[in-house]
Amino acid sequence: xxxxxxxxxxxxAPADILLRDGVVAEVGAGLTAAGATVxxxxxxxxxxxxxDLHTHLREPGRxxxxxxxxxxxxxxxxxxxxxxAMANTEPVADTAGVVEQVWRLGREAGxxxxxxxxxxxxxxxxxRLAELGAMADSAARVRVFSDDGHCVSDAVxxxxxxxxxxxxxxxxxxxxxxxxxxEHAQMNEGEVSGRLGLAGWPAVxxxxxxxxxxxxxxxxxxxxxxxxxxxxxxxxIIRWAKSKGWQVTxxxxxxxxxxxxxxxxxxxxxxxxxxxxxxxxxxxxLREALADGTIDCVATDHAPHPAEAKETEWAPAAMGxxxxxxxxxxxxxxxxxxxxxxxxxxxxxxxxRPARIGRLSGQGRPIEVGAPANLTLYDPSVRTAxxxxxxxxxxxxxxxxxxELPGRVQATFLRGRPTVLEGKPI
Amino acid sequence: xxxxxVPAHGPxxxxxxxxxxxxxxPDIRRALTRIAHEILERTKGGRDIVLLGIxxxxxxxxxxxxxxxxxxxxxxxxxxxxxxxxxxxxxxMRPARALGRTELPPEGVDDRVVVLVxxxxxxxxxxxxxxxxxxxxxxxxxVQLATLVDRGHRELPIRADYVGKNLPTSAREKVKVLLAExxxxxxxxxxxxx
Amino acid sequence: MKRHLIxxxxxxxxxxxxxxxxxxxxxxxxxxxxxxxxxLRGRTVVNLFFEDSTRTRISFEAAAKRLSADVINFSAKGSxxxxxxxxxxxxxxxxxxxxxxxxxxxxxxxxPHRLAGWVRGSVVNAGDGTHEHPTQALLDAYxxxxxxxxxxxxxxTIVGDILHSRVARSNVLLLNTLGAEVTLVAPPTLFPxxxxxxPCEVAYDFDAVLPKSDVVMMLRVQQERMTAAYFPTVREYSxxxxxxxxxxxxxxxxxxxxxxxxxxxxxxxxxxxxxxxxSTIVExxxxxxxxxxxxxxxxxxxxEPAIGGDVTPAGAVSPNGDAKRGGDAxxxxxx
Numbered sequence: 001x002x003x004x005x006x007x008x009x010x011x012x013a014p015a016d017i018l019l020r021d022g023v024v025a026e027v028g029a030g031l032t033a034a035g036a037t038v039x040x041x042x043x044x045x046x047x048x049x050x051x052d053l054h055t056h057l058r059e060p061g062r063x064x065x066x067x068x069x070x071x072x073x074x075x076x077x078x079x080x081x082x083x084x085a086m087a088n089t090e091p092v093a094d095t096a097g098v099v100e101q102v103w104r105l106g107r108e109a110g111x112x113x114x115x116x117x118x119x120x121x122x123x124x125x126x127x128r129l130a131e132l133g134a135m136a137d138s139a140a141r142v143r144v145f146s147d148d149g150h151c152v153s154d155a156v157x158x159x160x161x162x163x164x165x166x167x168x169x170x171x172x173x174x175x176x177x178x179x180x181x182x183e184h185a186q187m188n189e190g191e192v193s194g195r196l197g198l199a200g201w202p203a204v205x206x207x208x209x210x211x212x213x214x215x216x217x218x219x220x221x222x223x224x225x226x227x228x229x230x231x232x233x234x235x236x237i238i239r240w241a242k243s244k245g246w247q248v249t250x251x252x253x254x255x256x257x258x259x260x261x262x263x264x265x266x267x268x269x270x271x272x273x274x275x276x277x278x279x280x281x282x283x284x285x286l287r288e289a290l291a292d293g294t295i296d297c298v299a300t301d302h303a304p305h306p307a308e309a310k311e312t313e314w315a316p317a318a319m320g321x322x323x324x325x326x327x328x329x330x331x332x333x334x335x336x337x338x339x340x341x342x343x344x345x346x347x348x349x350x351x352x353r354p355a356r357i358g359r360l361s362g363q364g365r366p367i368e369v370g371a372p373a374n375l376t377l378y379d380p381s382v383r384t385a386x387x388x389x390x391x392x393x394x395x396x397x398x399x400x401x402x403x404e405l406p407g408r409v410q411a412t413f414l415r416g417r418p419t420v421l422e423g424k425p426i
Numbered sequence: 427x428x429x430x431x432v433p434a435h436g437p438x439x440x441x442x443x444x445x446x447x448x449x450x451x452p453d454i455r456r457a458l459t460r461i462a463h464e465i466l467e468r469t470k471g472g473r474d475i476v477l478l479g480i481x482x483x484x485x486x487x488x489x490x491x492x493x494x495x496x497x498x499x500x501x502x503x504x505x506x507x508x509x510x511x512x513x514x515x516x517x518x519m520r521p522a523r524a525l526g527r528t529e530l531p532p533e534g535v536d537d538r539v540v541v542l543v544x545x546x547x548x549x550x551x552x553x554x555x556x557x558x559x560x561x562x563x564x565x566x567x568x569v570q571l572a573t574l575v576d577r578g579h580r581e582l583p584i585r586a587d588y589v590g591k592n593l594p595t596s597a598r599e600k601v602k603v604l605l606a607e608x609x610x611x612x613x614x615x616x617x618x619x620x
Numbered sequence: 621m622k623r624h625l626i627x628x629x630x631x632x633x634x635x636x637x638x639x640x641x642x643x644x645x646x647x648x649x650x651x652x653x654x655x656x657x658x659x660l661r662g663r664t665v666v667n668l669f670f671e672d673s674t675r676t677r678i679s680f681e682a683a684a685k686r687l688s689a690d691v692i693n694f695s696a697k698g699s700x701x702x703x704x705x706x707x708x709x710x711x712x713x714x715x716x717x718x719x720x721x722x723x724x725x726x727x728x729x730x731x732p733h734r735l736a737g738w739v740r741g742s743v744v745n746a747g748d749g750t751h752e753h754p755t756q757a758l759l760d761a762y763x764x765x766x767x768x769x770x771x772x773x774x775x776x777t778i779v780g781d782i783l784h785s786r787v788a789r790s791n792v793l794l795l796n797t798l799g800a801e802v803t804l805v806a807p808p809t810l811f812p813x814x815x816x817x818x819p820c821e822v823a824y825d826f827d828a829v830l831p832k833s834d835v836v837m838m839l840r841v842q843q844e845r846m847t848a849a850y851f852p853t854v855r856e857y858s859x860x861x862x863x864x865x866x867x868x869x870x871x872x873x874x875x876x877x878x879x880x881x882x883x884x885x886x887x888x889x890x891x892x893x894x895x896x897x898x899s900t901i902v903e904x905x906x907x908x909x910x911x912x913x914x915x916x917x918x919x920x921x922x923x924e925p926a927i928g929g930d931v932t933p934a935g936a937v938s939p940n941g942d943a944k945r946g947g948d949a950x951x952x953x954x955x
Contacts, residue, residue: 194813267730314729522917558658
C-alpha cells in the first residue's frame with residue numbers, strides 16, 4: 001500500500017493518491033492511511049503508466065544487446081508500465097511458442113507488462129503469413145502484428161493480413177519502407193546525404209507505402225497502424241486518411257521529434273536509424289501532427305545494439321537507437337516546453353492512445369478511483385545532461401548523450417507495486 | 427635567412443624593444459663591394475663561381491653581389507637560390523611553413539665554386555642545412571660562405587669566408603637586415619629588449 | 621591542434637594556395653638527381669587501403685618516401701581486416717605503431733572521419749566511398765593551374781556520374797574555394813537530389829557548355845551503373861555525355877581535357893581525345909606525387925599541421941536548434 005502525497009495529476013492541482021490492492025483506492029486532499037508507505041510527490045506530476053507500442057527487447061537471440069529483464073527495467077525507469085515487444089528476434093516471434101516465451105519472461109521479470117508483437121509473415125520474409133490466429137489465441141493474446149524492420153511490401157500479402165486480423169480485433173503495424181527505393185539506403189535523402197556521399201532514403205519510400213496501406217485498410221475495412229512516421233508528407237497522407245474516417249493510427253518516435261539528419265555529419269552511427277532522422281521541416285510537421293492528434297502516439301522504437309555494432313564506419317553499422325529511458329524527457333522538450341501539448345496531452349499520447357491501439361484494457365486508464373494502479377511520477381523541473389552511464393538498458397546507443405534535457409521519472413507503479421522509487425529501479 | 431632575423435619586415439613597433447641602426451645604406455653598399463672584390467681575389471677572378479642566395483634576403487644579396495662582380499669583370503656571374511626549409515633541424519619546433527625557391531643556374535653546381543650568400547650568420551644551423559641541401563643537388567668543387575653580418579654565437583663548427591660586418595651581440599638581441607628590394611630601404615638594425 | 625585532410629572543405633583558400641605553391645616548389649625536385657628530401661625522417665606514414673587502388677597507394681607511397689618518411693603499407697586483403705577486424709581495432713593497432721600520419725582509402729563514406737576520432741595522428745583521406753577524394757581535387761587544381769594559370773574565374777565542367785563521384789564532390793568544393801566556376805553535367809539520374817544546394821551550376825546538355833569551358837573533366841562510368849537503370853544503354857550515354865573528337869573540336873583552343881582515371885576508353889572518353897595534346901591525363905598522375913608530398917609535408921613536417929580541419933565530434937552538433945548540448949563532448953565516448 002502506497003500513499004502518494006501531493007502529486008499533480010496530469011499537471012493539475014496537488015492531490016494525494018492511495019494505491020491499495022493494485023488499484024487506485026482513493027484520490028483527494030489530506031489522505032491518510034495506516035500502514036501505507038508514504039511517497040512524497042511534492043512538485044511531481046502523476047501520469048498514467050506509459051505504454052510503448054514499439055520496443056525491441058532483443059530476447060530471444062540478442063541477449064548481449066538487451067534482455068526482457070533489462071529492457072523492461074529500462075522501461076520502468078522511463079515511466080512505462082507496458083511495452084510491446086517487437087517480433088524481430090532470433091527466432092522470430094512468428095509462432096505461439098515464441099510469443100508465449102517472451103510474454104512469460106516479461107511476467108517473470110515483473111518490471112512492466114510485456115505484450116509481444118507477432119510477426120505478420122513467417123520469418124519476416126514477406127512471403128507467407130505467420131500463424132496470426134495462433135498467436136492471438138495464445139497466452140500472450142497478441143493483438144498487434146508487425147514485420148517491423150521489414151516492410152510488408154507485397155500488396156496482396158498486406159491486404160490479406162489487414163483482413164485476417166479483423167477476426168480477433170488485431171491491428172497490423174506497418175514499417176513503411178518501399179524496399180526498391182531504399183536499397184543500401186543510409187540516411188535521409190537530401191542536402192546532407194548528397195554532401196556526405198551516403199546513399200539516400202527518400203521520404204517518398206515511406207509515403208508511397210503509407211498511401212497504399214491507407215487505401216488498402218479503407219478498402220477492406222481494417223485497422224492499420226503506421227510505425228515511426230518520419231516525414232511531413234506522411235503526416236499529410238495520414239491526416240487525409242483520418243479525415244475520411246478510416247481506421248488509421250500512427251506513431252512517432254522521440255528521436256524524430258528532436259533530431260535532424262545534420263547529425264550524420266559526424267558520421268557517428270549512433271545517429272543511424274531506420275527510418276532515418278529527417279529535416280527540421282519534418283520535425284515541425286511531426287510535432288504539429290502529434291499535437292493535433294493526426295499522429296496518435298509516441299512510440300520509442302527502443303533498439304538496443306552492442307557497442308561493436310555502432311563503433312564502425314557508418315554503412316556497416318546497425319540501425320537503431322535506445323529510447324525508453326529518455327522518451328518522456330524528449331517529449332517534454334519537444335512538445336511541452338514548446339507549448340504544443342499539456343500534461344493531459346502527454347498522458348493521452350504516451351499512455352491512453354497506445355493502450356487503446358494495442359487493446360490493453362488495464363493500461364492507459366485515467367488516475368481515478370477503481371482504475372488499475374499503473375502510474376508514474378515525474379519531476380519536470382530538473383534539467384540535466386543525458387549520461388548513458390546511468391542507463392538501466394544493457395546498451396548505450398543513445399543519440400541524446402550529453403544533450404541537456406528536462407525532467408526525471410521519480411517513481412513508477414505497476415498495479416500498485418513500485419518498480420521505480422526515488423528515481424531508481426527497484 | 428638566419429633564424430634570428432625572422433620576420434624581418436622592418437623594425438617591430440614593440441615599445442619594450444629599442445632599435446639601434448648599426449649599418450646604414452652606404453655601409454651596406456661598401457660592405458658588399460668589398461665582399462665582391464674579396465670573392466674575385468679568392469677565386470682568381472671569379473672563375474667557375476656560382477652565387478647561391480638563401481631565401482629571402484640572401485637571394486637579394488646574391489643578386490647585388492653578382493651585379494658588382496659583373497661590373498668589375500664584365501661578364502655575368504651565374505647565380506641562383508637555395509631553399510633550406512626542408513633540411514632545417516628545427517622543422518619540428520614550429521608549424522610547417524611555406525617553401526622558398528630553389529633555382530640553380532643552367533651551369534649547375536657540379537665542379538663549381540659555390541658561394542652561399544646569407545644575410546646574418548648566427549648559430550650556423552642555416553648554413554649546415556644549406557650544405558645538406560647542396561649535397562642533394564650536385565658536387566661542387568668547393569663551397570664558400572658570404573654573409574652581410576656575423577653576429578657570433580656559433581653552435582656548429584662553421585665560419586664565413588666573407589663577412590660584411592662582425593657585430594658583437596648578446597643572444598637576447600635580434601639582428602634585422604632590411605633591403606630596399608623587400609623592405610623599402612637598406613639598413614641593419616639591432617633590436618635590444620629593454 | 622589536431623588537423624586532417626578529410627574533405628576539400630577542410631581547406632581555406634590560403635590552405636589550398638599554400639599546398640599548390642608548396643607543390644610548385646617541390647615539383648623541381650622531380651628533375652634532380654636525388655629526388656629525396658630529409659624532411660619527414662623519423663616520421664611514420666601508414667597507407668591504410670581497404671579498397672584496391674594501386675595507383676593512389678603508389679602515389680602516396682612515393683610522396684612519403686621522397687620525404688624520407690617510414691612508410692607502412694597496410695592493405696585490407698590478406699590482413700586481419702579481411703578476417704573481420706574492425707576499423708576501430710585497426711586504428712588501435714596503428715596507434716601502437718605510433719603512426720604520425722594515416723592515409724586511408726575506404727569503400728565506406730566517412731571512414732576517414734571515424735578513424736580521425738580514434739587515432740592521434742593526422743588522417744589523409746585517399747578516397748572514401750562516394751564522399752570525397754581531396755588530394756585528387758588538389759592535383760587536378762594543380763594541373764589546371766600549371767596549364768592555365770590562376771583559377772579565379774576559370775570555367776570547369778565536370779561530366780559524368782556526379783551522384784557516386786567522390787572526385788566530383790571534392791573538386792566542386794576546392795574549385796569553388798579557389799574561385800573557379802564549376803558546371804556539372806550528367807543525365808538527371810546521376811545527380812544527387814540536392815545538387816542545387818552545391819556551389820556550382822548544373823546542366824543536362826553537354827554541347828551547350830562545351831564552348832565556354834576552360835577545363836572539361838570526364839568522370840569514369842562504373843560498370844554497376846550501366847545495369848541499374850541510370851541510363852538506357854552505354855551507347856546512349858556515350859553519345860549524350862561522352863567526349864569524342866567532335867565535341868573536342870567545339871572547345872576553345874586553350875581548353876584542356878582531364879580524367880582522374882582509370883578511363884573507359886570509348887565510353888566517357890574517346891581514345892583519340894584521351895591521347896590528344898589537350899589531355900592532361902598523364903600529367904595528372906605525375907602531379908599526384910608532388911601534390912601529395914606537399915600535403916604530407918604541411919600536415920606532418922612541422923610541430924603541428926599547417927593545413928586542414930578537425931573532425932566534428934558527435935556532441936558538438938546541435939540536434940535542431942531547439943536544444944543545446946550540455947556537458948563535455950568527450951562524454952560521448954561512453955555511449
